[in-house]
Amino acid sequence: MILMKKKTGRILKETVFYIVITVTALIFVAPIIWMLLTSLQPYKNLIEMRFRLFDSSLETYISLFAKQAFLRAFRASMIITLFSSFVTMIVSILTAYAAAFFNFKGKNAVVFGTLSIQMAPAIVLMIPLYILVSKVGLAGSFTGIILVFVLFLAPMTTWMLRGFFNDIPRALFDSALIDGCSRTQFIFRIILPIVRPGLAATFIFSFITAWNEVLIPLILSNSTTSTLTMYAASFTTTYEVDYAGLAATGIFTSIPSIILVIMFNKQLIEGLIEGAVKG
């Protein structure tokens, strides 16, 4: 009898637990799914405030892809995100390597100094950077925007990579050098293959951050270099909001990040922890 009671108690407890977990998950996923479903509704359904799952179509997306401004923004986002993440990776690999394996004067100053850029409010840096970029003649250009992106991404990714590099045993470094491996070869032959998951996490982190960024392009870009986030935001500044277009653009803008999150959730979590907590 007592055993039975204990068992039903446990089952009840388990049920409550799974209900709580499900509801929590729903709260966080529902707005996204709602946005997705809306983006599939034909425009006239939205105006008449009818919602019919059966009417779902890719109509809004197709009309989106017919728009020049959208395609241009998509291209700009791709170029800026890929190039800035790539350059950021090179810079932060070099920095993290030096910080993890060498002792040199001013090492801590470099690490904390660069980190303080990340802490500083971007707008304060952006006002002078806007003037500087214009004076150098890079106003509105991809080069200018990408360089400024790297300025903001590199401190964060360096911090993350440093955490991964610190996990590599120092003895490996010493013995590789004794075996005749040069210090530069050590990066390519040994470190990079070992920390591949860390590199992936860092790259994805930088990709998502760059892809989602709106303040920098808002200040620096012109009509050819304005990004997808800017295009998405433009939906909300008009008086009559086109919600079908808004939902479709919103979903489309979120797709790269969402795919990366689903594919690399394990590494991302590791990266988040490495970057934020371990340091």
Add this chain to the structure above:
Amino acid sequence: MGKNNFFSKTVNKSRGLDDKYYPYLLETPILLIFLVGGIIPIVYSFVLSLFQYKLNLKSATAFVGLKNYISLFKDDVFLNSLWKTAYYSGGVIVFSVLIGLAIALIARRNFYGKRLFMIIMLLPWGIPKVVNGMMWKWILDPTIGVFTQIMKALGLISENVYWMQISPFVSITFVIVADTWRSVPFVAILLLSALQMVQIQLYEAAKCDGANAWQKFRYITIPGIRYVLLVVIMLQSISSLKVFDTLYTLTPLGGTDNMTTLTYMYAYKTSFSFLNLGYGSAVGYVVTLITLLLSLSYVRLLTKSNNI
């Protein structure tokens, strides 16, 4: 070192570079970034804040000393923005940390579908903040918004309500909700990882000693995750001072009558809408000072709690 001298010498030659300078060579790019992206702009923007510098009136550029800062204290929009920022930051920090901690505590054990749960929790974090603002703008739409519909169905309102035009307090509360929704998963994941590092034996020992759930939470869980908790609060408060994207799409450019003009948004607005870069820099510098003070106090707190 004596025995290895031979090897290290040959290795040195093949590198063709002096040991002393090698790390600095590696650091060159980041040092350039630090200089161009950090030091120069910070100094430059302080200098700017001492000037009247407007992009639309080039001839009017003039040194005005601390005049911009003095005007700040007579500027109602700015002064109100400080209170609004305090309310917003406080709200986001409290809600995201409490809800995040609750979720982390629930999800710390193993259960079916944990992996899926974690992925779902990461999704809002992957949504661009801009899109998050758009999404909530639409949830709060006075006619077709889901929130409006729910309130109507519950009989709480009978006609369309412009939620974002009631009062600054209400508007900012909705911004807090929007940003909490997006940042809770981040907080929960970090805290969860910290919880999983707390030793289970401690709980078992406490159980033997007859500790109740609250005591276990207070004396084992909290000390165990204290460091991460502090880091999370720090990250949340620093990033909440820099709220921009959500505001930009949820209530474009500070909303009606500057209702949602938080300090950071005000710096953007004065600089790039009104093209008053001098005054904008001064506003931005105030945000920088607050961030600096916060960071310093957190660093002290962290080093202190590490010693214990």
